[in-house]
Amino acid sequence: MRSFEMLFVVFNILLIGWLIFARNKSQRGLLIGFGISAIIMLMHGVIEGMRWQMIPAYAMTVVPLAIAAGRLMSKPEERIAKKASRAKLVTVTALAVIYSFVAVALPLILPVFTFEKPTGPYKIGTVTFDWKDEQREETLTPEPGDKRELMVQIWYPADSKAKGKPVPYLSDSYIFAKGYSTILGMPKFLFTTFGYVKTHAIENAEISNQEPAYPVLLFSHGFSGHKNQNTFQIEQLVSHGYIVVGIDHTYSSTASVFSDGRVANYVPQETESIAYLDKANEGWVEDATFVLNQVEKLAKNDPDQRFTGRMDMQNVGMFGHSFGGATSTQMLITDSRIKAALNMDGVLYGKLRIPASGLEKPFLMMSADDSLNSAQHMRDKELIKMMEDALARYEHVAVGGNYWMKMNDMKHMGFSDLYLFSPLYEQMEGVDIRKVHRLINDYSQDFFDHYLRQQPFKLLEQNIGDHPEFTLQKS
Structure with missing residues (x-):
């Protein structure tokens, strides 16, 4: 993977891990996570160019924004009712792992390859x-x-x-x-x-x-x-x-x-x-x-x-x-x-x-x-x-x-x-x-x-x- 691709994917996987396992996820934290991910994606697009192999990784960027939007629209009592059960946590974690694997595998299987630097003086x-x-x-x-x-x-x-x-x-x-x-x-x-x-x-x-x-x-x-x-x-x-x-x-x-x-x-x-x-x-x-x-x-x-x-x-x-x-x-x-x-x-x-x-x-x-x-x-x-x-x-x-x-x-x-x-x-x-x-x-x-x-x-x-x-x- 190219430099910004690697940074982008790693950050988004860590962000998803935080979303699943962190006990206290503030509205501000979610928006900051979305903002950083969006900035890295923008830099990747401008400097390296976006490509279809990165679509699963691009989709990760909107996850914290969707969670933040869902929180804003839900009522306080609904938020309490939505506490994840152990079974749900296991399911979500498994899906996140599969999704992260796909996001990593696609750009690795079809990479933007590089030529080794020539060894001569010219x-x-x-x-x-x-x-x-x-x-x-x-x-x-x-x-x-x-x-x-x-x-x-x-x-x-x-x-x-x-x-x-x-x-x-x-x-x-x-x-x-x-x-x-x-x-x-x-x-x-x-x-x-x-x-x-x-x-x-x-x-x-x-x-x-x-x-x-x-x-x-x-x-x-x-x-x-x-x-x-x-x-x-x-x-x-x-x-x-x-x-x-x-x-x-x-x-x-x-x-x-x-x-x-x-x-x-x-x-x-x-x-x-x-x-x-x-x-x-x-x-x-x-x-x-x-x-x-x-x-x-x-x-x-x-x-x-x-x-x-x-x-x-x-x-x-x-x-x-x-x-x-x-x-x-x-x-x-x-x-x-x-x-x-x-x-x-x-x-x-x-x-x-x-x-x-x-x-x-x-x-x-x-x-x-x-x-x-x-x-x-x-x-x-x-x-x-x-x-x-x-x-x-x-x-x-x-x-x-x-x-x-x-x-x-x-x-x-x-x-x-x-x-x-x-x-x-x-x-x-x-x-x-x-x-x-x-x-x-x-x-x-x-x-x-x-x-x-x-x-x-x-x-x-x-x-x-x-x-x-x-x-x-x-x-």
Whole structure:
């Protein structure tokens, strides 16, 4: 719970306890209790924002006022007659305990989660772009002549004196709540919490002058994900001196909200066909290539002068989750500008395979043990065959001196922000999400620090082999 939420709920529970058990409850005391509760609720609403998960707690505020009003309306002899019997006291106490439990449980089960503070020395700035590729037709809409349009968000090291309110995790949260509802098949109101989540990034902040230029990393989300879905990881990398460019793959993302307010929602696709996914990945590679071209233009001549000469285009990497991880792998193979790539649990879809001799450029694969064993949990023979064929493509992942990190007690979506949504997710999936995120951050930073910033390894080379949390393979 957020600070004022916690204060509000605790005060109201104590107030209800006082109402039940205190022998002498003056009219003045009741009104003071109501007044304090109302003030805390007002501060919570103004500073943090009110949300439906707090409705039971909000209702507590009116209890002392209702009792005070009832006392004013009742006659003296009625007040004496209304002395609570022992049975009534037990009943009221039990109801109060249940009600208090609900008031506490709802905001805890569906919290306004926070991202851990990045450990690097830099503050974080962010800007968003709406880029249209005039050379490509949009294939996922029926309208002829549509051009491929992408929303792109860039995070960068900000000046130490930068000030401003942290930007929200999702600026159009109601649109994304609808998207999550449709994709996950759950009620829309469950996802309204995302609208209150803040990041550590400041919009349009001045870029830091600590270094003359910063290495650039492209980020590609998974099918039905979005460009912000790995904020836990993006902010950590930026705080340590990287510029990260997040891509929304239009119609394959949760939602893309363009600069003029138009919305492109997720379009269901044939995600159970290897042939379709291999072909679809070519489109994602084209997205990444186009974005990288645009980034090069910014590096040479940014109209806002923020990135001109500040992007180290000689040290560019890419990372992605799921289908975005496959895209990162394909970009490493096909685009000479990508010097190193990280694939987080992405099946190796795409046009090209990893050769028997391995990749000729630095590559780190992170896999969830649950994903690697997914075929064992399937009953549909066609799906089993699909997964077996897909996993066969992993044979040469670590060949040639590259790294394959197989994470224990891990699930596919643990590589994103999603499990922060509710502690119930962690319990159901058996993933300690904060611990997992720190592990991902430590090893992804170590990988890129070595290959893009020429720093010595601190973790990867030192931890080849089996460990309680993972197995790290290199051959």
